[in-house]
Amino acid sequence: MLRYTLRRAVWLLPTLLLVTFLVYVALRLGTDPVASYRRTNIRASKKKIDQYIAANGLYSGAFGYIRGYFKWLWGFVTLDWPRSIKGSREVWPHLKDALANSLRLGLVASFIGILVGNALGVLAALRPGRLRDTLVNSSALVGLAVPPFVSALLLQLFFAVYWQKWFGYALFPVSGVYPAGHQGFDLFLMLKHMALPVVVVSIQSIAVYSRYMRASLLDVLNSEYMRTARAKGISERRVLVHHALRNALIPVTTLAFLDVGAVVGGLIITEGLFEYPGMGRFFLVAYSNGDFPELMPWMVLIIGSVVVFNLLADIAYAKLDPRIRLG
Amino acid sequence: MMEPVLSIRDLHVSFATPAGRVQAVRGVSLDVQPGELVGIVGESGSGKSVSFLSIMGLLPGTASVTGSAKVAGTEMIGVPDSQVRAQRGKKIAMIFQDPLSALNPVHRIGAQVVEMIQAHQNVSKEAAHSRAVELLDLVGLPQPDVRARQYPHEFSGGMRQRVMIAMAIANDPDVLIADEPTTALDVTVQAQILDVIENVRRQLRTAVVFITHDLGVVARVADRVEVMYAGNTSERGLVNDIFATPHHPYTRGLLSSLPSANKERLKPIVGAPPNMIAPPSGCAFRARCEHALEACASAGNELVRIGSTETSCIRAAELQGSAP
Amino acid sequence: MRNIRKSTKFAGGLLGSVLLLAACGGGSDSASDTTAAGGGSGSGESAMTITYDIADEAQWEDATPITAADFQCTFDAAMNTPGSISTSGYDKITSVEAGDSDKQVVVKFKELYAPYKNLFSGLLKKAAVADCKDISGDFGTTFNYSGAEWKMDSWSADQVVFLPNENYWGPRKVGEGVKKLVMVPRAETQITDLKAGSVDFIYPQFYAGITDELADPNVKTVLNYGGDYEALYMNLGVDGKNMTADGEKTRPFADKAFREAFYKSIDLDALFKQIYIPIASDGTLLTCGPIIPGMYCPEGIFGNKYDQDAADELMEDAGYEKNGEGLWAKDGVAPKIEWVINTGNIRRESTQAFLIPLLKKAGFNVVAYNCDADCYFQKRLPGMDYDLAMYISTAPPDPAYLVGGFSSDQVPTPENDNKGGNFQGWMNETATEALKNSDREIDEAKRAELIKSAIVEMDKDYILIPLFQFPKSGAYRTDRVDNVEGELNNNAAFNDTYQWKDLDGDGQIVIGAEQWPGCLNPVTECASSSWYLWTVAQQLMPGAFRTTNDGKYVVTELLKSDPKVETD
Numbered sequence A: 001m002l003r004y005t006l007r008r009a010v011w012l013l014p015t016l017l018l019v020t021f022l023v024y025v026a027l028r029l030g031t032d033p034v035a036s037y038r039r040t041n042i043r044a045s046k047k048k049i050d051q052y053i054a055a056n057g058l059y060s061g062a063f064g065y066i067r068g069y070f071k072w073l074w075g076f077v078t079l080d081w082p083r084s085i086k087g088s089r090e091v092w093p094h095l096k097d098a099l100a101n102s103l104r105l106g107l108v109a110s111f112i113g114i115l116v117g118n119a120l121g122v123l124a125a126l127r128p129g130r131l132r133d134t135l136v137n138s139s140a141l142v143g144l145a146v147p148p149f150v151s152a153l154l155l156q157l158f159f160a161v162y163w164q165k166w167f168g169y170a171l172f173p174v175s176g177v178y179p180a181g182h183q184g185f186d187l188f189l190m191l192k193h194m195a196l197p198v199v200v201v202s203i204q205s206i207a208v209y210s211r212y213m214r215a216s217l218l219d220v221l222n223s224e225y226m227r228t229a230r231a232k233g234i235s236e237r238r239v240l241v242h243h244a245l246r247n248a249l250i251p252v253t254t255l256a257f258l259d260v261g262a263v264v265g266g267l268i269i270t271e272g273l274f275e276y277p278g279m280g281r282f283f284l285v286a287y288s289n290g291d292f293p294e295l296m297p298w299m300v301l302i303i304g305s306v307v308v309f310n311l312l313a314d315i316a317y318a319k320l321d322p323r324i325r326l327g
Numbered sequence B: 001m002m003e004p005v006l007s008i009r010d011l012h013v014s015f016a017t018p019a020g021r022v023q024a025v026r027g028v029s030l031d032v033q034p035g036e037l038v039g040i041v042g043e044s045g046s047g048k049s050v051s052f053l054s055i056m057g058l059l060p061g062t063a064s065v066t067g068s069a070k071v072a073g074t075e076m077i078g079v080p081d082s083q084v085r086a087q088r089g090k091k092i093a094m095i096f097q098d099p100l101s102a103l104n105p106v107h108r109i110g111a112q113v114v115e116m117i118q119a120h121q122n123v124s125k126e127a128a129h130s131r132a133v134e135l136l137d138l139v140g141l142p143q144p145d146v147r148a149r150q151y152p153h154e155f156s157g158g159m160r161q162r163v164m165i166a167m168a169i170a171n172d173p174d175v176l177i178a179d180e181p182t183t184a185l186d187v188t189v190q191a192q193i194l195d196v197i198e199n200v201r202r203q204l205r206t207a208v209v210f211i212t213h214d215l216g217v218v219a220r221v222a223d224r225v226e227v228m229y230a231g232n233t234s235e236r237g238l239v240n241d242i243f244a245t246p247h248h249p250y251t252r253g254l255l256s257s258l259p260s261a262n263k264e265r266l267k268p269i270v271g272a273p274p275n276m277i278a279p280p281s282g283c284a285f286r287a288r289c290e291h292a293l294e295a296c297a298s299a300g301n302e303l304v305r306i307g308s309t310e311t312s313c314i315r316a317a318e319l320q321g322s323a324p
Numbered sequence C: 001m002r003n004i005r006k007s008t009k010f011a012g013g014l015l016g017s018v019l020l021l022a023a024c025g026g027g028s029d030s031a032s033d034t035t036a037a038g039g040g041s042g043s044g045e046s047a048m049t050i051t052y053d054i055a056d057e058a059q060w061e062d063a064t065p066i067t068a069a070d071f072q073c074t075f076d077a078a079m080n081t082p083g084s085i086s087t088s089g090y091d092k093i094t095s096v097e098a099g100d101s102d103k104q105v106v107v108k109f110k111e112l113y114a115p116y117k118n119l120f121s122g123l124l125k126k127a128a129v130a131d132c133k134d135i136s137g138d139f140g141t142t143f144n145y146s147g148a149e150w151k152m153d154s155w156s157a158d159q160v161v162f163l164p165n166e167n168y169w170g171p172r173k174v175g176e177g178v179k180k181l182v183m184v185p186r187a188e189t190q191i192t193d194l195k196a197g198s199v200d201f202i203y204p205q206f207y208a209g210i211t212d213e214l215a216d217p218n219v220k221t222v223l224n225y226g227g228d229y230e231a232l233y234m235n236l237g238v239d240g241k242n243m244t245a246d247g248e249k250t251r252p253f254a255d256k257a258f259r260e261a262f263y264k265s266i267d268l269d270a271l272f273k274q275i276y277i278p279i280a281s282d283g284t285l286l287t288c289g290p291i292i293p294g295m296y297c298p299e300g301i302f303g304n305k306y307d308q309d310a311a312d313e314l315m316e317d318a319g320y321e322k323n324g325e326g327l328w329a330k331d332g333v334a335p336k337i338e339w340v341i342n343t344g345n346i347r348r349e350s351t352q353a354f355l356i357p358l359l360k361k362a363g364f365n366v367v368a369y370n371c372d373a374d375c376y377f378q379k380r381l382p383g384m385d386y387d388l389a390m391y392i393s394t395a396p397p398d399p400a401y402l403v404g405g406f407s408s409d410q411v412p413t414p415e416n417d418n419k420g421g422n423f424q425g426w427m428n429e430t431a432t433e434a435l436k437n438s439d440r441e442i443d444e445a446k447r448a449e450l451i452k453s454a455i456v457e458m459d460k461d462y463i464l465i466p467l468f469q470f471p472k473s474g475a476y477r478t479d480r481v482d483n484v485e486g487e488l489n490n491n492a493a494f495n496d497t498y499q500w501k502d503l504d505g506d507g508q509i510v511i512g513a514e515q516w517p518g519c520l521n522p523v524t525e526c527a528s529s530s531w532y533l534w535t536v537a538q539q540l541m542p543g544a545f546r547t548t549n550d551g552k553y554v555v556t557e558l559l560k561s562d563p564k565v566e567t568d
Helices: A002-009 A010-029 A033-040 A046-057 A061-076 A091-126 A131-145 A150-169 A187-221 A224-233 A236-265 A268-273 A279-289 A293-319 B048-056 B083-089 B109-120 B125-138 B157-167 B187-204 B214-220 B239-244 B247-255 B294-297 C002-014 C068-080 C116-118 C190-196 C257-266 C267-273 C308-317 C345-363 C373-380 C401-406 C429-440 C446-462 C530-540
Strands: B008-016 B022-032 B039-040 B063-071 B094-095 B174-177 B209-210 B224-229 B231-236 B304-306 B309-311 C048-053 C093-098 C104-109 C150-156 C160-164 C181-187 C219-234 C241-244 C247-248 C338-341 C367-368 C388-394 C464-477 C508-513 C545-547 C553-555 C564-566
Touching: A010 A033, A010 A061, A010 A293, A033 A293, A033 B157, A046 A061, A046 A293, A061 A293, A091 A131, A091 A187, A091 A236, A091 A268, A091 A279, A091 A293, A091 B008, A131 A187, A131 B214, A150 B187, A187 A236, A187 A268, A236 A293, A236 C068, A279 A293, A279 C446, B008 B048, B008 B304, B022 B048, B022 B063, B039 B048, B039 B187, B039 B214, B048 B063, B048 B094, B048 B209, B094 B157, B109 B125, B109 B209, B125 B157, B157 B187, B157 B231, B174 B187, B187 B209, B209 B214, B209 C247, B214 B239, B224 B239, B224 B247, B231 B239, B239 C338, C002 C241, C068 C093, C068 C104, C104 C553, C116 C429, C150 C530, C160 C530, C190 C464, C219 C564, C257 C308, C267 C345, C267 C464, C338 C345, C345 C367, C373 C388, C401 C446, C429 C446, C429 C564, C508 C530
Parallel strands: B039 B209, B039 B224, B094 B174, B174 B209, C181 C508, C338 C367, C338 C388
Antiparallel strands: B008 B022, B008 B063, B224 B231, B231 B309, B304 B309, C048 C104, C048 C564, C093 C104, C150 C160, C160 C181, C219 C388, C219 C464, C241 C247, C545 C553
16 A cells, blocks of 8 residues: 555656646647736836746747746745736735635535535435435436526525515625625634535535435445345444445545545636635636736646645545555 | 254245236245255246345345245244344355355455454454454465455455355354355366365355256255246255156256257257246246146146155156156 | 626726826827936926925825925836836926925926826825835735825735725815725625625626616615717728738728718617617717717717718719629629627627628628627737727726827837727828827817817718717615715716715725726736726825816815916
């Protein structure tokens, strides 16, 4: 297991370097950072543009891409990040806030989605074709079919607009991280503001996980080794937990790791629906400005998270399924 | 005569399906004596596996089971699950056809045997583990202590079936049900597994019910044979007698479809087994039987004794001696 | 709907209506920001001198006085900061110096400059920046000074919080009981937020159906006809052609007869009824030209000139004849008219759907040439890659923006580094002369005549078809705030927050912002957003003049009196 982990982990750094290089090239080709800079700073002087090119290593030519990448990389790891093209602001303070907001929303929603979704999936799979299976299955289909903007709108109308009409206050806020004017940390207010977006995201992930878990567990329950386990005369509970769930969790766990790894990327749609300043919005703004100094660190965080969680998913998979380790 | 370790009386099993109720087993009665190896033979769908799965309580919820089956005096039919579970794996154990998928892929071999031991014996994990290694040794697994730490995917089919046997005999059961244990294996491995089962029976005095569609295997290992057709026993008796003089046309058909050195070509039984949702009255085999009479349509399933064997064929006596 | 908003915002920036330190779209934008006239030359050849007398008590948030040095710094920053969005007006200045005392500022101009009231409308504090000649690195995380009624407490991606500036000296003191002014970004949820009570006031772009969406017993919606107007613009090309991504294209609208016939082939009344009456039942066709009704609006021009017979005659005289498909063709070619709008803008798409078949029938081969807002406003329009365009612009009270948008020398060409703002390629010497002179005419009435004469030329040349003056919409919770309607028609929007009343007693006024300024620098690109001006600059920066609700300029409390303007 350790050997397996090390063997996979060794590839982590080269993978990161390769993918960030590809992203670097793609961003330079796709957004043309110098043109974006000139578009955003229409009257920037030649000197200022040269400074921008030097600070970001945006040298031209094929070799310039390689040299530029290492220039960027060195600046990135030494925490000497170039400033944003619009307003010349430091990138990290803003990125850090967006990251924290996205992690909070994404992790809570994933946690709920994974927990509730899997529980429902198990309940459904244990009585296939019966009422509760039908209930879980059809509500999952509804959950998947209802787009986030519809569920967000309904929740906002009910808990905020109508609640305000009926009772004179909104039970859950429709937007933001804190009430306007609030400064500092307040767990309760924060949770209140997260409630609706978390529900919207959770509906989707609960639906996904319940269906996934149901399918996975049904598959396992129909396996021969389940009969072997029952033939031992052990309790049904042990049969389910030790034999069925243990196997059914293997694909679900992989999915969960990949999902959590993607949390860093934020949720472009949901964040928009709730004015939630997370990584999705950060990206949208940076991308529409063509803000290379903001886009690269964002990309690196996403890539890093995806690569690391892929590795963790692989390790977890191997840990859960001994058949993988030899491969 | 000794008290039988397994005593089945008038066992009926049916399944609810969307098309109707499938009557898989229709009144089977059978005794198995201690240490005896009984072969159960029949085509697929004859009810041979279902009968024993019902006794083990391993049928799905759609099955309804009536009648009686006593394992070492304990009733297994129509009693609470917990009572059945207490016997399962302890007094009566079972091994299955496909050893490749019968073991849980994510647990170590040793742990799977240990689980069986600890399910019925109050022993420490360490004790259970060393017992598991002994058992693996007993079924002929080389380096059992090393192998116990390995996972099923590191084993060949034959080795896995040995593990299944080791697991089944872990609590020294009175009856071992072997449901087509060699069907999925290579011929050479088949022989080894048969040896292991034979060995277990001799050493532990365990009664074995050997379910198979292969008469050749039965001929090698069984003391007695029970031929099943359409949910009923069609013929039973000592192996040698039945092979020498089969009395039921179905048995005769099975034997003539058996490959052997002195036969030019095989003669399969024509036709297909009956629909078990609406099984025919009387002798279920009559539609495929060249000797069928009108009387067969009203024949019961009572077994008639002819010599050492019993058969349900009402024409058994008159047909005796007609060439197979 | 959001496309309208986006386009409006851009068109506003495009025409230079929201530039803060700079005059709006001055006529001779310097192509290079390093060739600043620089302060202190004191050349005696000034054509105009303006003397500002700063109020004695005028001071910054730290109680230091506002002085001539701050005017000097503002001038230096606008002229020299790399990335300064506009130097218009400041580039006419030869010196900014203290007069009799450091409370008097003497500004010398090398030529007459009529829109001078736009200058020094947002003052920098010299002590707040490291180097007045390059403030591009300042204001990164907060706006660290104030000379107005509020001061910034904090700024982030979530909100900006203002507190009353206790050292503010003027009459616009923040009302009793109001402790905080908060603005939060609410692009998507502003209406829901207002109804749910999490914001007190919003200022959304107007669109059809917005009043229905805002219907709520506790919400009041106010519509004012402000500076937004929509029009159809024709591209004449440069010498009748443009280089586009697909190669060189000939522009049929280069031919005046073609433009006139085109104009006369459209029944504007029918179009107005079809498109705008459903939005605003009491609306009327805009006939002023690229400007809203007021003192600069000439009478009796534009409007519906539908006359199919006259149009046909014009085309025949110009050598066109209808081909087999019934389209006007010359030398066997029926010129294709590419009409660009932003995809997804339902109103503009409906306009195309309504007009294109009618124009085809009249013999004009018009085709939709649509793309998304970014492509439309950032590529095709400035690249002059279109024949016909339809968009909304926001007109500031001062007509100086017309100089940059319609003068001959503002057609983007290599000579001006492609930086001009005349994207129609219209070159009319009479109009250009009048516009140039309007920039140098200090007399209000004479200046208005010059502007009007330029607009009349536009009408004569048939280069655009004005359509509709758009309402501005503000909405607020009547149970939370009061007295907010005073400046909603102002070009600078809600710039009277100091007198808003807090009814619910939570001590704060919350404004939901439709767009969020991504940064705070008052001279770089940050300042090109209207919302930056509204939510940041006008709350903090003192200035010489401010605009009123009815589109006039008045001197502020920063000055003792109107500045003295002397010309040679």
